[in-house]
Amino acid sequence: MSEKKPRKSYTPEFRRDAASIVIDQGATIVSVAHELGVGEALLGRWVKHERERRQAEETGTPTTAFTC
Secondary structure, three states: OOOOOOOOOOOHHHHHHHHHHHHHHOOOHHHHHHHHOOOHHHHHHHHHHHHHHHHHHHHOOOOOOOOO
16 A cells, blocks of 8 residues: 655745745746646645735735635
8 A cells, every 4th residue: 555645734925925926927827836846726726815815905804814
C-alpha cells in the first residue's frame, strides 16, 4: 500500500501574495500556479477569496478569515 503524502499548508500571507500576483500583475492562474508549485484550482480559490476580501474591504462589509 502506498503511503499518503502529508498535506502542504500555506500561510495566509503566502496565499494573499500568490493571489495578488494574479490580480495585480495580470499573470495567469496557470503560470503562477506552476511557478509556485501549487494546484491551479487551489490558486483559483485563493484568487477568488482575495477578490472577495478586497471588495469587502472597499465596501466595509465584514468578512470571514482567509481559510481556504
